[in-house]
Amino acid sequence: MLNTACVCTIGDEILIGQIIDTNSSFIANKLNLLGYKVESMVSIADNLESIVATINSLIENHKIVVVTGGLGPTKDDITKQALSIISNSKSLVYNQSQLSLIKEICKVREIELSDLNRDQALVPDTSEVIINYRGTAPGHIFTIDKNGYKSYLISLPGVPYEMEDMIDRALSTISTYEKSTSFIYHKVINTFGIPESVLANKISDWEDSLPKGVHLAYLPNPISGVKLRLSTYSGDFADSIKKVDESAISLSDILKDDIYGYEDDTLESIVLSILSSMNMSLSIAESCTGGSITSRLVSIPNSSKVIIGGITAYSNDIKTKILNVNSNTIDLFGAVSKECAEEMAIGIKNNFNSDYSIATTGIAGPSGGTEKKPIGLLWIAVATPNGVYTHKFVSKGDRIRNIQRFSSESLNFLRKIIINSFH
Amino acid sequence: MLNTACVCTIGDEILIGQIIDTNSSFIANKLNLLGYKVESMVSIADNLESIVATINSLIENHKIVVVTGGLGPTKDDITKQALSIISNSKSLVYNQSQLSLIKEICKVREIELSDLNRDQALVPDTSEVIINYRGTAPGHIFTIDKNGYKSYLISLPGVPYEMEDMIDRALSTISTYEKSTSFIYHKVINTFGIPESVLANKISDWEDSLPKGVHLAYLPNPISGVKLRLSTYSGDFADSIKKVDESAISLSDILKDDIYGYEDDTLESIVLSILSSMNMSLSIAESCTGGSITSRLVSIPNSSKVIIGGITAYSNDIKTKILNVNSNTIDLFGAVSKECAEEMAIGIKNNFNSDYSIATTGIAGPSGGTEKKPIGLLWIAVATPNGVYTHKFVSKGDRIRNIQRFSSESLNFLRKIIINSFH
Structure with a gap:
């Protein structure tokens, strides 16, 4: 459990299928880069009891729990209340930096500052605040002490555009507290034009001779083609990276220009x-x-x-x-x-x-x-x-x-x- | 627990953030229409032990569990093995209808039929098969008897285009076994051009006077604007629908042409x-x-x-x-x-x-x-x-x-x- 993490998204809109959760994927990427393996992703409803129970159980089993959603200004947003309970906060206090930003945002958008807007700057006194420069709801880090062993609970807004700007700052704050000891290395090879089963046959010998500890996954997609992902989770750092990179090079000799790029290339x-x-x-x-x-x-x-x-x-x-x-x-x-x-x-x-x-x-x-x-x-x-x-x-x-x-x-x-x- | 459901997506590609899970949202919509409330969504890795443990625990607590992913032809796909264990299957058998379709698909795509393709038609003998007309991996329904009380486990391919064609057939099969007794009714009102907090102030009186049992949620999105969702989960069926519909009408008197449509209107x-x-x-x-x-x-x-x-x-x-x-x-x-x-x-x-x-x-x-x-x-x-x-x-x-x-x-x-x- 040392370096495991979990992403939890909150919102009825997710559970009734009205919106697609893009946050979990974005956050998982960031956690991986820091060496944290995401063991599960969970989506739950805007229900105080189930938010508290779920987060408490996740924080018990993971080093980092990242929660998004439920921080908005409207009455259905109750994550902040849940966070106060989970972190044993005694009171809510105004965060002055976020309050100034809220005033500025209202001014630019030509909106009158309402109590709803102002109260977005209220945070549990246990919270280490992550300022939201792209919106009004600040994010939070809570350090949860479990008999001397620390876990971290990060809470961020559900709006992807805001969350995406805040997650790096939240994770780098945690990095200053905790040095990760393990690592995860992925290499993604992007192919187009060959159906998955044909591709599997074509590279079957190569796949069978992959070095121990290097895993292959097929990721077919109608827009981006079949992506092949090589991963390694263990062993000596430099040696593992070398094995993955060499496997990718030998694959490019087989597939040639059916490979159009790597990683996020489109x-x-x-x-x-x-x-x-x-x-x-x-x-x-x-x-x-x-x-x-x-x-x-x-x-x-x-x-x-x-x-x-x-x-x-x-x-x-x-x-x-x-x-x-x-x-x-x-x-x-x-x-x-x-x-x-x-x-x-x-x-x-x-x-x-x-x-x-x-x-x-x-x-x-x-x-x-x-x-x-x-x-x-x-x-x-x-x-x-x-x-x-x-x-x-x-x-x-x-x-x-x-x-x-x-x-x-x-x-x-x-x-x-x-x-x-x-x- | 009578009418609760859960969606579970399987695949390392989800947990490392390489793909965004769109299946859960699609399936939740379908379950809602049948009166099943989705209590959680979970994503887990391609790991036999954790697939078996997670699905067993979900099926213990829900009437319907829908699982997607891990049914592909390649070596990293192990869901079928997990399903055999969970459903106590003694052997795998060829499904002849799916096998014919696989042969046809290979012919149209001008691919030689390989063992990998053929074995896609192998199914646990406990499976009620859902034919895949858009791909090679069939889906499954397993009826799990828990001391006389039945739950249903549906397993479908992770490719959205294939899953989307199969989920209706899977759910309608279950509907013939079980009549749902509760209902869920949503109405979504789509607005554009008013920021969430301004909208909240503008409709605050209307919101406060919503009938008991009618819930409101705000769903802001940069492309589609702020959607407002009215929901009811309980009470008399006809009466609840009337309350929601009347609330929507009184809202349209306030927002006028800031409302551009309803439900899936874009x-x-x-x-x-x-x-x-x-x-x-x-x-x-x-x-x-x-x-x-x-x-x-x-x-x-x-x-x-x-x-x-x-x-x-x-x-x-x-x-x-x-x-x-x-x-x-x-x-x-x-x-x-x-x-x-x-x-x-x-x-x-x-x-x-x-x-x-x-x-x-x-x-x-x-x-x-x-x-x-x-x-x-x-x-x-x-x-x-x-x-x-x-x-x-x-x-x-x-x-x-x-x-x-x-x-x-x-x-x-x-x-x-x-x-x-x-x-």
């Missing part, structure tokens, strides 16, 4: 970084993907160095008028065709004067499919300084899933064309 | 349904939002009836060349200005020949801000058959957060303009 971040390093620009013409390729690329900081712009040509009129697709092409082959995709790619490349361009045309569903051109059919074209390349893809999902897979498949095709054209 | 689905009902078309010109407004609209089925298309005009060249923004306007006022937004909206409306248009120009960050035009500044323009309207907005987040808020604020401004122009 298809869009990789495409942008390659184009940016070559000083090349890109424009995008989308039909069925409706802006999703463009928005994935634009979400990356500094994408404006590469991305000139894009067109969502949802109607055929726009395809002919703005992208200069020949109307005969649409009459002869249809809007969802290799030929139309090619002309869209050429049209936007010329019109936007970019070095590269990508175009998509397909059928996302739920209607519009035919026997010859079923729902899920996509044509992708990439225009480069040396020519135009096309790729056909079929997805078998609902509308949203198809659009997601279309945009990932398109970005991956673009990535492969760019890599090869520089060889 | 800003984009509402904008589309209003425009569609009026037979009006829309085009979109985006700068800093980079296609995210267009892709949110296009993600809605049948959006092609309304959406003609969009342009992401990331560079000034495209703004002048394709959207006909006067280059003097950019020189005089800058690309991020009321004037530029107006000309972009008019430009795309004329160019794409739509009834309505919306245009955005702003600074998403992390660079590009100045003292006068800080990061987070957005100008929105909406062109209608009757004129052009503009709105200024300031967001205080990082790049991704700013783009999300920009697109929501834009859709909400568009919604208000459309509603008013039809008054």
